[in-house]
Amino acid sequence: MDNLDTREWLLTNGLGSFASGTVSDARTRTYHGWLIASLDPPSRRTLLLSHIEATVEVGGQVWQLGTNFWGDGTIAPLGYQHLRSFAIDPVPTWIWSGKNWQLTRQLVMPYGLLSSGESGKTSNPQFCNRTLIQYRYEGSWAAILRLRPLIGDRDFHHQQLGEPGLYFSQLVIQQQVTLQASKLDWVGTPWHLRWSDGDYQPEGVWYWNYSYPEETRRGLGGREDLYNPGYLTVTIQPGAVLILEAKVGWPDPGADRLSALEFEQAVQAQEERVGEWERVRREKFLNCQSPMPDTDDIWHQLLKAGDRFIAYRASIAGPTVIAGYPWFNDWGRDTLIALPGLALTTQRFDLAKGLLQTFGRYCKSGLIPNTFPDAGSEPFYNSIDAALWWIEILGLYLEATQDWDFLVEQYAVVRQIYKAFCGGTIYNIQVDATDGLLAWDAVGVALTWMDVVIDGQPITPRRGKPIEINALWYSALCWATEWANRLAREKQDKRESFLKQAERYTLQAEQVKVSLKQFWNPETGYFYDTIEPDSRPNPQIRPNAVLALSLHHCGFAEERARQVLRVARDRLLTPYGLRSLDPSDPDYIGRYGGDCIHRDRAYHQGTVWSWLIGPFVRAWKRFYPDAPLPFDWQLLQQHFQNEACLGSISEIFDGDIPHSAQGAFAQAWSVAEIMRHWHD
Template identity: 35%
Template sequence: MLQKDKTILSDFPEAIRHEWIETNGLGGWSSSSIIGCNTRRYHGLLVAATKPPAERMNLLSKLDETIITNSSVGPVSYELGTNLYPNNTIHPNGNKYLQHFSKELFPQWNYRAGHVRLSKTIAMVQNENTTLVLYKVEEATEPFTLELRPFVAARGYHSLQHEGPQLQWNAEFENDVFHTMPDGETNLFIKISGATYQHQPAWFNRFHYSVEQYRGLDFEEDLLSHGVFSIQLQKGDSLGIIISTTDPSDKDATLLFQKEEQRKLSLLNNNTDDVTKQLFLAADQFIVKRGDDLKTIIAGYHWFTDWGRDTMIALPGLCLSTGRYNDAKKILSAFAQSVSMGMLPNRFQDNNEPPEYNNVDGTLWYFIAIHKYLAATADEEFVLSELLPVLKEMIDWHFKGTRYNIHVIEDCLLYAGEKGQQLTWMDARIGDWVVTPRMGKPVEVQALWYNALRIFADLLRKNKQEEDAAMVELSAEKVKHSFETLFWNKQAGYLYDVIDEEGTPDPSLRPNQLFAISLPFPLLEGEKAKAILDIITRELYTPVGLRSLARGDERYVGVYGGSPLKRDGSYHQGTVWTWLLGPYADAIYKVGGDEVKEKIKQIIDAFAYHLNEGGIGSVSEIVDADNPHTPRGCVAQAWGVAEWLRIVKEMHF
């Protein structure tokens, strides 16, 4: 079980390094640090996806609790909330009452305040913008009062709120249900059975978000509280609270929670290993609705939407390794409907803005995802009738040329790039500065292109198009020959990272060359593959992923932090990426076979501690390249979870 004891919970700087997140299958979430102190603009008790899976609104930032007991000298108050204000002022410091935090199916807290011991669990309702907060009085020598103060943000999830007339102060409380429309448009309901309500609207100013400060962004926010709820409780009592964008008058918090509990248990597929169970639960958080009957994958929480590249890389682990074949089918269908000029969208945007197509590799990863889907399901009818025509369109466009100068050149390799554009997964850009432009022929793009051709040929053959398949296979062989001629860096003993637009090879030691070994159809085998694996192990491997650049490179940055300029400048210049453990394990197996499975298991097991740091129960997007490999970026990243889970299931660990 993932857990933190009082020693960590009472240590404020350490405690706020750990976060939790619950999601709702729509793209919304509930999240904070494990002591309830919000450290990001993205933390909120109810962050609703108003137009799933996008347009998230941080509606209710938090709900702070106060326990009031009676004593011989009068009422005694214990404020359980924890907030940070300027000058490192912590008020209240309710984390001193926290005894225990754990994450199994849901995040759970245990408080002790005076003679009261109170447990709290937070959950979200699937396919609703609804958060549940459940309390149980474990101990109390006499009745006490629980006061609950909601703090409303009511703003877009990327922005911050500040005191002003833009939020509505009016609210109503009838039949146990509080209702307001803080922004004049969005409903906020809070159902607390048996409570009374005092309307005391007021702004609370200068909540300090330390992670935003570290990220070089604006980091103070004002929140509106409409009033205070009060309820009398005693030992053995339970209290369920529903926070929602829809009227919960006829709903019961306990019944909703039990339904969600059963849903999560059903996801586990009889897995008994604690790590695997957490990975299954983490995988579920990224799979969300798109439209009425399609699905997609959120790339990462808290700030990504669905990205084509991330979705296709993550699909095998999140869907196929967990037996969610129908979800995989719906995701493949959703993206097939968004193909334009032979390209998969790089990302879908908020606010009804059109999709972006600025990537070269996402489209090629689509072929890999389909190949693995077919291997897992044998669903030839769907693949050949619905997807094969889309794949043909993609191949045709790549041969004749599509956006961003993406086209096949005379050696059958794939060229991509225009000045000012970032098209590979190493896509950091600051204004007009593309940090790693990689224009020309990137190494992993050639590996993906070769695999796309081989997969397309296989599907043509399954579709009884033998002559067409043979022609595509001939192109694939030309790719392989050209690749071996151009990319091997004989002096260094590994592959060039890119052959640039002038034909100059880039000897940067990066992990991208792994894909020439790790994909279903490898471009390299034997001694060259072993040499690549050896140098990557020596220079790039860490227990939590692979460095994006070798330490000896003058551009190497060991710690990811600071302003957006500094962060984006280091994003792929050393920073460790957790998802790369997947292709690394694949490459080890391709080189060593069954004899190295124990070595792969040791690598996977060495990563397990990461579930109990950063985003508890999930996998961070990135970590610092230098020790102690501090988690950074998104606290929950789809392809990081997916690749770990995929290796565990494929290797039968």
């Protein structure tokens, strides 16, 4: 494995479906496959097509191009030895070659939402989950290309075992095969594979005991059996192209014959989507007569990276954000934190508005969902900060767009959150009448972003009054003051009511600002992380203090803020983000690894979180406006372009040097925060 390039690539289609794999073409994860389709967007992600094993025969000699890990520890075939190059842009592209031949393979996953409307809403949506594969051959004479699809039908979190009673039916007609898995009490998803040329021979063979080393490393099951329904044989001439399409659903008998043009159009459509946002950005700089930044190539890649997380959720008929690939779904807190980078920086204001509308519609008991519902299920409201982030991001949206009609529409949600927090809501969330700070107290849950719970015990419980929660509360009160005063000017019939609201917000904000001084720890020159329910302060040095300094409205004294940032720079800052805990703390865990329990215990105990580089930049620029940033973007840029998942940013990194990338290989808020500040 040491000789294999196991850096990863990712394609998505705007529905939550994705394709992923490695540069060497060896599958190392359960989540690697060429068609992992969201059957109820963005949920029910199901692996249908794992990959296609290819052999090329030239002049009577056969080369096997595949590379697989097997349960007995072997690697076979050794196709990676013939791999000459790989490129990620514009689509994943592999080139294998020998003395007299060269075979290029490319994959593209076309955008899957076929109809859309304003503000991200969609009327009568049509979904299309498919992957296109293109082979191009060059050589001295014709070659025989033989392709074997390896398939499954299983939840993307699990492995498939070739158990008795699991069957795959196939129907071959007109250069396509329709496939469907079934067992005694279950019928799988129908899908089909079609091709532009060649002869298909049904066979039906199980390939047993694939091994996925990354899953083994993570302490999970790493064995899988895949089914090969048959093989396609093509005599391919020099310069010729072969196209295949894997698509969910029954085939269309009237579909046109596959051609290279269809593949090219899919690639072009992908580039045009990103090109539209690039055009908006160029107009922005032209309008303000500012010079264009000289990082256009990287910015273009960042736009593509950000777009991969935007998806459509069928159960709410609106947009959402996948928190990370390959294993996360959409989460409220993550979506809101990522929204400024993904939607405001790129001026995708309809997207931002649609996301805010959706969250506002699902506000309940003053809380915003942390997990969106699938059809027929209820949202999870296990977050104290999602509602506060909603207000913060609403403020940023309004500042960017001046869309004051939207404020009128959403102000009732602001009031709902405010009243619930002041009067008390679930998890014993309530403003403390003595100091105006926001507190919560519930055993067995974790309501902040440090949310790991193992066997009913939070690893970082943070009950009481967390620093960033109260900084968000202060900023929310300041926003509410501004909005109530604006509405008082615009709504003369309710002027007195709005003025009274503004006065109350102002008084509460002033009280909170005074009470925030309780968080100062003179011994460390840093803010306490929490004030516990029994009033004991927690002196652990965590990045939440930096979060508190990064919000639009900041209630902390300048000199103390500058001192906090100096401590954060010296104790928490790395080239990839902020550590979640000071390395000198006895609870610090410097490496994130092992089985699920060990990884969860390390998750917020020193692990570097790349998204936190954004709050650090904002806080540093506020309190050290004339000083350069105390880190170099170069290592993070190198990671984005050349490490882990090419063209994306990992969720987390080890706290200890060399800060190896860990966790999800592509994380929305990580990419979004870099987008938000790339030109800084």
